Amino acid sequence: MVHTPAISFAEPPERLCLFRLSAIGDCCHMVPVVRTLQAAWPRTRITWIIGRTEAALLGDLDGVECITFDKKAGRAARRALKAQLAGQRFDAMLLMQVALRASLASRAVRAPLRLGFDRDRSKDLHGLFVNRRIAPHPKAHVMDGFFDFLRAMGLHERVLRWDVPVPADARAAAEALIPDDAPTLVISPCSSQRFNNFRNWPAERYAAVARWAVREQGMQVLLTGGPSDEERAYAEAIQREAGVPVIDRIGQTSLKELFALLQRATVLVSPDSGPAHMAVAAGTPVVGLYATSNPWRTGPYLSQQWVVNRYPEAVRAELGKRVDDIDWGRRVRKPDAMELITVDDVLERIGALLATAPQDRLTLPAEGA
Numbered sequence: 001m002v003h004t005p006a007i008s009f010a011e012p013p014e015r016l017c018l019f020r021l022s023a024i025g026d027c028c029h030m031v032p033v034v035r036t037l038q039a040a041w042p043r044t045r046i047t048w049i050i051g052r053t054e055a056a057l058l059g060d061l062d063g064v065e066c067i068t069f070d071k072k073a074g075r076a077a078r079r080a081l082k083a084q085l086a087g088q089r090f091d092a093m094l095l096m097q098v099a100l101r102a103s104l105a106s107r108a109v110r111a112p113l114r115l116g117f118d119r120d121r122s123k124d125l126h127g128l129f130v131n132r133r134i135a136p137h138p139k140a141h142v143m144d145g146f147f148d149f150l151r152a153m154g155l156h157e158r159v160l161r162w163d164v165p166v167p168a169d170a171r172a173a174a175e176a177l178i179p180d181d182a183p184t185l186v187i188s189p190c191s192s193q194r195f196n197n198f199r200n201w202p203a204e205r206y207a208a209v210a211r212w213a214v215r216e217q218g219m220q221v222l223l224t225g226g227p228s229d230e231e232r233a234y235a236e237a238i239q240r241e242a243g244v245p246v247i248d249r250i251g252q253t254s255l256k257e258l259f260a261l262l263q264r265a266t267v268l269v270s271p272d273s274g275p276a277h278m279a280v281a282a283g284t285p286v287v288g289l290y291a292t293s294n295p296w297r298t299g300p301y302l303s304q305q306w307v308v309n310r311y312p313e314a315v316r317a318e319l320g321k322r323v324d325d326i327d328w329g330r331r332v333r334k335p336d337a338m339e340l341i342t343v344d345d346v347l348e349r350i351g352a353l354l355a356t357a358p359q360d361r362l363t364l365p366a367e368g369a
Contacts, residue, residue: 006154007113007132012041013091019106020096020146021051021069023192024255024274027058028162028281029143029301030096036150036159038063047090049081049105057255057278060165069105082108094149100124115149139328141365143301160302160364162281166260174260177222177247185213185350186265186284188224188275189234197331199271201289201338203234207241208343209269209350214244217354219266224258224275227251267306267353269346271338276300285361287349291340292332294323302362306349310340 016037020030027050037046047065050058059066067084070077085108092113095106098121106114106129116122116130120138127133134152137145147158178184189206191199210221223238223246225231235250253261258275262268262282270276271289277300279286286300291310299307312323314337319326353361 007092007115007152008154009091012044014043015045015047015088015090017090017093017109017111018046018048018096019093019102019109021049021071021099021102021105022054022097023051024054024057025277025298026097026142027051027054028274028277029146031058031061031162031164031281032143032158032160033146033150034061034064035161035163036147036155036157039159040150040155040157049109053255057259058164062163062165071101078105078108081105085109092153095126095130096146096149098123098126103129115152117145121145139296141297141299141301162283164259164281166263167256170254170256170260173253173257174264177249178220178261178264183217183219183266184264185210185217185219185221186224186261186268186279187221187238188268188270188273189238190225190228190231191271191273193228193230196333198292198333198335198337199273200230200234201271201341203237204241205341205343205346206234206269207238207243209346210238210242210246211244212343212347213350214242217350220245220247222247222261222265223250224253224261225250267350269350272298279303280362283362285353287346287353289338289341289346291337292334294328294330297329301365304365305363306353306361308341308345308349310337310345313340 049067049069052068052070055066055068069081090111093109093111095116103126114130115132116126118133118136120136134148137148187206213219213221223235231250235248239246259278259282262279262284265284267285268279269287272293276286276288280300280302285306286303288300288307290307291314294311295307295309314332315323318332318334
């Protein structure tokens with residue numbers, strides 16, 4: 001099996017299958033890939049096999065057939081997918097996830113070309129489920145890695161456009177919470193809960209940021225997040241410590257409603273999480289908080305200039321090495337690493353962002369960053 005700099009089609013393919021089940025942030029990265037394919041090959045039919053949670057946000061993209069896969073259903077989900085795809089054939093399948101669960105499910109897709117990641121970005125036996133590989137791309141952002149699939153098919157121009165549909169009821173709910181004349185700091189304080197994965201900043205520091213935003217900047221502050229016990233505890237602690245009004249919407253919004261809120265926000269403050277990438281898709285700048293993961297790989301794609309990046313210090317403290325001397329995607333597993341980020345770090349980034357013109361707040365990352 002070899003990678004190829006370009007796969008030659010005599011004419012644009014009739015049908016393409018994109019296989020990426022999760023997570024929310026990564027699926028947000030996929031949308032510009034879809035828009036680029038639609039612009040380059042407008043007659044190509046695109047099918048995206050996507051996770052059930054992720055489909056709640058992205059399953060109604062215009063011009064895309066989204067097939068929902070319930071990751072929790074195991075073999076039953078694979079059988080259902082096989083039945084749904086019976087008799088269908090694609091010109092190519094792009095296996096854009098390296099988890100074994102996704103690879104096993106991808107066997108339901110009939111396609112002569114099964115394009116996967118290069119060896120350096122492969123794991124969990126990914127190579128057994130593809131017959132061509134994309135070219136290596138060391139030190140790439142996750143979104144750039146997805147665009148590498150298009151490069152392999154000869155498409156080099158990018159369309160960085162999302163256009164995620166928002167229902168009228170979600171838009172109305174967001175307008176009620178964030179009126180046009182209300183500059184709003186949205187805080188999504190927690191990342192997803194995973195074993196030995198420390199990405200959350202202390203609640204009392206979020207409270208200090210909220211207090212500054214209200215008292216010094218005249219903003220309103222709104223909390224978002226899921227319904228977990230940890231996120232509820234964060235909401236209570238932030239409200240208690242802030243000493244200023246804070247709107248609590250944690251556990252009270254659907255993904256579409258959250259997206260609508262992010263569209264109307266002035267800025268989002270968040271660790272490495274799905275909402276950070278949703279905000280980029282919504283056109284809202286993100287002050288990302290990064291110490292345990294590499295922001296140049298997983299940071300908010302159009303807001304890298306606003307990231308508070310203490311990852312190099314965290315790597316040095318835990319491993320005694322430089323970022324250039326470790327694996328690109330390596331995480332820091334030190335429970336208190338996020339405490340390297342100070343309140344002043346975050347206030348400086350928010351202040352700098354607010355001082356710029358709105359049209360200058362989202363920028364394309366530097367080439368090779």
